[in-house]
Amino acid sequence: MSGTEVAREKERERERERERERIDAPTAARLAVLASATFVYVTFEVFPVGLIADIARSLDVSAGRVGLLISGYAVVAAIVTVPTVALASRVSRGTALVVSLLVLVAAELLAAAATSFSMMVVSRVAAALTHGVLWSLIAPAAATLVPRSRVGTATAAVFGGSTLAAIAGSPGTTLIGELIGWRATALVLAAATVAVTVGLVWALRPRDAARQETGQPQGTTAPETARGAVHWPRVLTLCAVAVVLITAHFLSYTYFAVLVADITGTSGAVVALLAVFGLAGAVGTYLAGRNNDTAPQRTAVVTIGVFAAGVALLALSPALGSAAVRGAAAAAAVALWGGAFAAAGPVFQTGVMRLAGQDADRASSVYVTGFQIGIAGGSALGAALLGHSSLWLPVTSTALVAAVLLAVLVLRPVPAAEAPTHS
Structure with missing residues (x-):
């Protein structure tokens, strides 16, 4: 077989692999x-x-x-x-x-x-x-x-x-x-x-029946756990990091209307910025899906970094001068925040499943429990801080997200993706 034929055969095999991987x-x-x-x-x-x-x-x-x-x-x-x-x-x-x-x-x-x-x-x-x-x-x-x-x-x-x-x-x-x-x-x-x-x-x-x-x-199953026990220490570490992130989010998000009104000087912007938050979330979810299978650690770092930038900008917005400038800064902050928060969910959930392998259901239950603890804890902490000043909400959220970013960089709790395999 000539070199040209070998190259063509390899290209055909790559195409067959891409076809098998296609949804x-x-x-x-x-x-x-x-x-x-x-x-x-x-x-x-x-x-x-x-x-x-x-x-x-x-x-x-x-x-x-x-x-x-x-x-x-x-x-x-x-x-x-x-x-x-x-x-x-x-x-x-x-x-x-x-x-x-x-x-x-x-x-x-x-x-x-x-x-x-x-x-x-x-x-x-x-x-x-x-x-x-x-x-x-x-x-x-x-x-x-x-x-x-x-x-x-x-x-x-x-x-x-x-x-x-x-x-x-x-x-x-x-x-x-x-x-x-x-x-x-x-x-x-x-x-x-x-x-x-x-x-x-x-x-x-139909899928369940076929498997039975x-x-x-x-x-x-993930490559790290397909034939072994669950890496519970790593699962719990990843869940703990996620709890801090969820706490940081709901600390400010629960009082979104109060924050927006204080920053922009009017409650009329709340609905519009909620729409910005949701639409940015759709973009974040899409981008997470595009990158989480090939580079999950990098996706996690970028996601948490954007999250931190969003809530930090929100914390700085009240000091940015005119109402128009504050409103524009708040919109940009909410877009970054909303997109990153929506992307974080798939990143952490997929990481938990990759670490858990055959026991993905039980590991996911621990993750979901942590998520709910983050909701309740963030809302309660936000209520306590709100009694002092609404500015403390995004400031505290920024500090917590910065800690999460450091943990993701140092501990690398998000597991690597599995390379495609074919039978």
Whole structure:
């Protein structure tokens, strides 16, 4: 065989490898269904935010008590995630995900029927009970649908559902609630969740059945753990770093409206900057998916660096002179912050799965628990700092993110990607 023929054969082999690594249309559709599951879950999680005044008035309680429905949700989810995921391990991953969505439907119907604050609390607790199950299993489920070297892309696609919830879900339920009332909106969300549940049965059952017939285990394995035990010290280190980052985020994000009003001098910019945050998040999720499979450590460093730049610029914005300059700086800061935060989720989640290998579900439950601890802790710390000055929020967030960046650079907790392998 001549040198030219050898070169051509090598090129044909590379093309066949690229074809095997490509995510085809049916797989993309399945990933879209999984993303829809995260969309409806996050949309219901933040459901009270835009309708807080209407819900408070209807149930005859203060807006502050309705606000507790958000923080209380995070606390319940943090407490129950590890035991509920352990319980869910007794059934197939697909079954556990479907049950999680059915519980969400029940919670949404209960919210629609709520005539008292206590009924709303029960509704929120019900959804929180299976929140960790869905978030612990959804990324590993997505990983089973794609080649091993495309796990980062699949994870980013699934996390895109939560980003879309920030862009369209929360504003959409607020708009619909203003038109038809918050109870009817809960019914609309329940109907959407039923449709997603049906789609999820289609997306996962054929794959599960195929694996059972061939005797293959569920879940995606990483090169470091495919045939060995979970690297729990590294998993816990990565989760700990993530908790600090989530705390830094929610410390400021929980009081986003207050920050924006203080920086720009008007509350009218809140909606616009929330839209900027969400749209930037979509870009961040896309970029994470593009790079997380080939250079996860570099992706993590860039992501955390951009995060730090965003919250630091937000901290500096009040000192930048005119209202127009402060507003422009705040918009740029929010764009950097929103894009980086959305990208961080897939980066850390994929890292946890690569380190966990066959035990990705259990490791993910630890990560999700840490996420909820970060939400609750960040919100509580932010409330304490807000009593002094809103400026302390982005300043403290910057310090915490800087610590995370240092940890990512020194400890390198994000594992390397796996090179493509073919049978």
